[in-house]
Amino acid sequence: MCFKVIQKHIARKNSYRVYTIRQIEPAHAVTELNERFKEHGVGYQFESGEIIRVDSRFLHAEAVKPTLALLRDKDFEGANEEFLKAHEHYRxxxxxxxxxxxxxAFESTMKTICTLRDWPTSPTDTAKNLIATCMSNGLFPAYFDSQFSSIRSLLENGIPTLRNKNGGHGQGTSPFAVPEYLARYTLNLTATTILFLVEAHQATK
Structure with a gap:
């Protein structure tokens, strides 16, 4: 209600300022509010006079929440910690x-599945090697055979490629910034991929 008053009444007059511990312009007050929401993972922003969610309700309900629920299993403790850290960094x-x-988190999920199924892996295995192990040992149903190459390509060229090209190697002489939308896309892609892997593991025990 305070920010509705700020936006609808004070901001229109342009001659008023918001007085807190320090003097601040109304537009800057709204910006600071939204930054604090983001910093603390509230998931909402004040926009156009309303409090709205900044994430996708569908993606959160269908991918992120189920993934977090699955990773709470003690067997996936490592992947869960890394997935939560990814969200913390994003916030x-x-x-x-x-x-x-x-x-x-993606690699830890596959390593955990391989360990639970006694499939041999190496501590230095990359995502590509882990995907190959999961696929060669029949993690996915037999009727996926015709889509084998497509699934393999999707898993290999999704999260690992995004990380390698944007955050996993030296940036050279010129610093580069990873845009927020790419980080958000990667988080959502990671959630759906982990969900796919764990549910496949549970369905073929």
Whole structure:
């Protein structure tokens, strides 16, 4: 209600300022509110006089929440920690670190599945090697055979490629910034991929 008053009444007059501990313009007050929401992972923003969600309701309900529920299993403790770290980095605007933790969560999920099924892996295995192990040992149903190459390509060229090209290697002489939309896309892609892997694991035990 305070910010509705600020936006609808004070901001229109242009001659008023908001007085807190320090003097601040109405537009800057709204910006600071939204930054604080983001920093603390509230998931809402004040826009056009209303409090709205900044994430996709559908993606959150169908991908992120189910993934977090599955990763709460003690067997996936490592992947869960990394996935939560990726979200924390995203909330604080550390988008390169977000990509790195997203890939770690993806790889840890596959390593856990391989360990639970006694499939041999190496501590140095990359995402590509882990995907190959999961596929060669029949993690996915037999009727996926015709789509084998498509599924493999999707998994290999999704999260690992995003991380390698944007957050996983040296940036050279010129610093580059990972945009927020790319970090958000990577988080959503990681959630759906982990959900796919764990549900496939549970369905073929």
């Amino acid at each position: 604080h605007g550390r988008y390169k670190e977000c990509l790195v933790e997203a890939l770690k």
